Amino acid sequence: xxxxxxIANKLEQGDHEAVAKLTQQAMDEKIATTQILNxxxxxxxxxxxxxxxxxxxxxxxxxxxxxxxxxGMELLKPLLIKDDIPAVGKVVIGSVQGDLxxxxxxxxxxxxxxxxxxxxxxxxxxxxxxxxxxxxxxxxPVIGMSALLTTTMPVMGQVVNMLEERNLRxxxxxxxxxxxxxxxxAAQIGADDYGFDAANAVVRVKALVGIx
Amino acid sequence: MREIFHLSTGExxxxxxxxxxxxxxxxxxxxxxxxxxxxxEAADMFLxxxxxxGLLETVEQEEFAGIYSGDGRNEPETPLQxxxxxxxxxxxxxxxxxxxxCVRIRELFAVNEPALGYMLDSxxxxxxxxxxxxxxxxxxxxxxxxxxxxxxxxxxPYSPGYCGWHISGQRRLFERLRPExxxxxxxxxxxxxxxxxxxxVLAAGPAQIHSFDDTFPFCSACTTHSCRERIAEID
Numbered sequence: 001x002x003x004x005x006x007i008a009n010k011l012e013q014g015d016h017e018a019v020a021k022l023t024q025q026a027m028d029e030k031i032a033t034t035q036i037l038n039x040x041x042x043x044x045x046x047x048x049x050x051x052x053x054x055x056x057x058x059x060x061x062x063x064x065x066x067x068x069x070x071x072g073m074e075l076l077k078p079l080l081i082k083d084d085i086p087a088v089g090k091v092v093i094g095s096v097q098g099d100l101x102x103x104x105x106x107x108x109x110x111x112x113x114x115x116x117x118x119x120x121x122x123x124x125x126x127x128x129x130x131x132x133x134x135x136x137x138x139x140x141p142v143i144g145m146s147a148l149l150t151t152t153m154p155v156m157g158q159v160v161n162m163l164e165e166r167n168l169r170x171x172x173x174x175x176x177x178x179x180x181x182x183x184x185x186a187a188q189i190g191a192d193d194y195g196f197d198a199a200n201a202v203v204r205v206k207a208l209v210g211i212x
Numbered sequence: 213m214r215e216i217f218h219l220s221t222g223e224x225x226x227x228x229x230x231x232x233x234x235x236x237x238x239x240x241x242x243x244x245x246x247x248x249x250x251x252x253e254a255a256d257m258f259l260x261x262x263x264x265x266g267l268l269e270t271v272e273q274e275e276f277a278g279i280y281s282g283d284g285r286n287e288p289e290t291p292l293q294x295x296x297x298x299x300x301x302x303x304x305x306x307x308x309x310x311x312x313x314c315v316r317i318r319e320l321f322a323v324n325e326p327a328l329g330y331m332l333d334s335x336x337x338x339x340x341x342x343x344x345x346x347x348x349x350x351x352x353x354x355x356x357x358x359x360x361x362x363x364x365x366x367x368x369p370y371s372p373g374y375c376g377w378h379i380s381g382q383r384r385l386f387e388r389l390r391p392e393x394x395x396x397x398x399x400x401x402x403x404x405x406x407x408x409x410x411x412x413v414l415a416a417g418p419a420q421i422h423s424f425d426d427t428f429p430f431c432s433a434c435t436t437h438s439c440r441e442r443i444a445e446i447d
Binding site: 064098106 | 318
């Protein structure tokens with residue numbers, strides 16, 4: 001459908017005004033909400049994500065596209081809620097307790113939303129209890145944690161341990177990231193996965209929830 | 213010697229290529245016009261919001277030994293453990309670009325302006341690093357005044373959290389230097405506030421004291437190896 005291709009194209013170009021205009025037009029033309037979402041907005045972000053992965057474009061381009069995605073989503077949101085259309089998955093994210101760095105976590109959140117996930121962002125300085133309680137309350141199958149200080153990394157292990165104690169390992173998966181974090185550290189603390197950058201985090205989260 | 217100093221925003225404003233590199237765009241790549249547009253907007257925003265300032269205080273070697281050893285969590289061997297005993301002058305320092313920039317970065321993300329927010333974050337990070345280099349230049353100038361042109365020390369900054377100096381070293385550094393006087397505080401996780409701040413020690417001495425190979429065990433985990441460029445600049 002041409003208009004959906006146009007939405008995807010304009011999203012790739014980061015033209016948020018055009019995406020908003022075309023999204024409204026698609027809605028006015030009574031195109032199904034899920035079609036606009038999947039074949040317009042998410043399709044455009046998928047291309048952006050792939051180009052970023054292949055180093056054809058850079059993070060500023062991705063963020064401009066994310067802004068355009070958001071412009072379209074804001075229009076679709078009332079319909080998505082009204083028609084009870086679920087997101088592809090739900091993820092609780094935050095920077096761990098003691099850590100106030102949030103840029104990386106913000107980028108992951110933006111890119112997860114771009115991929116159609118519902119993101120519950122707890123912000124920074126998040127306690128293990130908050131991560132786990134929120135994931136349970138929100139029925140979120142994934143907790144994503146960010147740390148930029150070596151001194152705050154142990155909190156990630158505390159979250160994994162808490163899930164274990166509450167018999168939630170396996171039901172709620174964990175993915176970690178941040179400059180001092182590594183795949184080895186993830187294995188060491190029993191985290192389910194590790195994302196080396198924001199784009200990779202989306203790929204790994206999709207795998208954790210069994211899609212893509 | 214203890215000195216608080218103010219820097220102009222122009223002095224600490226970084227060049228475009230440095231900022232774009234922090235955004236993952238290699239120096240050899242010419243970015244699209246729209247990215248340059250965002251960079252220009254972020255740079256203007258930085259100039260209007262930043263309040264760069266610093267504090268430095270000279271310390272005796274023996275006292276620095278205690279600060280450096282901290283809680284005993286440093287790597288067994290580090291470059292600094294060999295550098296500071298050879299330094300003719302040591303000075304603790306803290307620099308910051310101020311809180312207003314950090315607040316604006318958060319605000320931009322909150323109002324769906326992630327590209328601009330992230331760009332401003334990169335500008336501020338690069339500016340904080342430049343402020344640290346300016347603190348080093350400041351000490352260098354003072355030493356030349358004191359010791360004359362024939363004594364031309366090279367001064368480089370070293371910070372806790374890097375090159376084997378454990379980040380908990382910030383605690384003793386902050387206890388001694390008291391950067392709260394310029395509005396920089398430390399939390400229990402050794403995180404500075406405002407975030408765009410740099411602290412550490414300035415070591416002054418002949419260029420060769422700063423020279424080391426990046427072959428320490430922790431070097432393999434380093435993602436920047438920025439020490440190579442710093443050493444090459446003074447060699």
